[in-house]
Amino acid sequence: MLLKGATLVRIDPPALERADLRVAGDTIVGRGPRLRPRAGEAVVDVKGRLILPGLVCAHTHGYSALSRGMPAPPASPRSFADMLARVWWTLDQALDEETVYCSALVAAVEAVRAGTTTLIDHHSSPNAIPGSLDIVREALGAVGVRGVLCYEVTDRGGARRRDAGLAENDRFLSATRSDPQMRGLVGAHASFTLGDSSLAALGDLVRYHGAGIHMHVAEATDDVRRTERAHGCGILDRLDRHGLLNERAVLVHGVHLSDADLARARGASAWLVHNPRSNMNNAVGRARIERFGARAALGADGWPADMLAELRFAHFRAREHLGPRRPFPATSLLEGGQRLASALFGMPFGTLEPGSAADLIVADYVSPTPVTAGNLAAHLVAGLQPAMFRRVMAAGRWVCLDGVPANVNVEAVYERASRLAASLWRRMRG
């Protein structure tokens, strides 16, 4: 396929170039001015449009997609841990296989509509664990989005469920070793819900598969205090002791990591994922993203995977705290997601260069002011909107055409989701 006449965008370091793109299979195979169509090649006229790399959501929970508008718990949560118990652990325990599938389908539909072509998902369904990652994989595959999946291992449901979670990660990592659109990580909830024997088992999985841990870290003070009280050390100490702190680790939130711990995470080349909408909604505090270093990315943490919305929250929140004299380039977090996807899939993302992933957005962006490499960040924060995304491609296949998901009937998906959400909420109350 030949995409002709667009301006190609690199997010960071920012670059713009008018060039044609050739795609074959799931890869970009050609780039240059005035590429000539080959016999039998489909040619798509994208003149005047911007082509951006497909966006990466570095942490989310597709299982919570049917939570929108659900009734509040009977009593208001008193703390972050209390909110987990009253809201999110009530929700995930009410999930069955059908709601797992439908939730993942809705999460994927909302992702591709927002130009997000890779979802790094953290799944939990304690009453439907075995095979649950295959169900999520099937849903993401139906929409066409890439996935990096894991099952959230925790001690909160007892040893049997913990072991089922470990087995699900193990099985999925083996099954997706050579899948071009799917990868696995080793999922773990958080330090305060994991005992030492569970962390040791997670460490065994990480070593056996050469995979990274995907885990919430210091999201709220509960995690830090309970870890110190129960284990007499910090969260990163515990991860390090069990061989979980390495360059493949995806550490989520880091709101309450100390300066020393942030330096330690950077030193280990672990990935840190910032989720500003979630942090604000849960009132857990502000992550000091200015100390996250180069291996930092953006996640939606269960909110729709609209990474431009997440970018705005990251930008404004950093701006409010750091002030105009210490500007934080929030778009570097979008680029961080591209580098994380590159590491996970073993091919370049985000460059739109030959040999890189054919994951891209064709945007109908007409700006009232000039768009240059020098001011691209301002256009990403203040101008571009998912409503301008005319086409979206993931792994060389169109997943949105004319702004509409191309591979599923959205009306039918939402009708089913709405029906399932009503019974899910009834089960939660029960």
Ligand SMILES: [Zn+2]
């Ligand atoms: Zn999360």
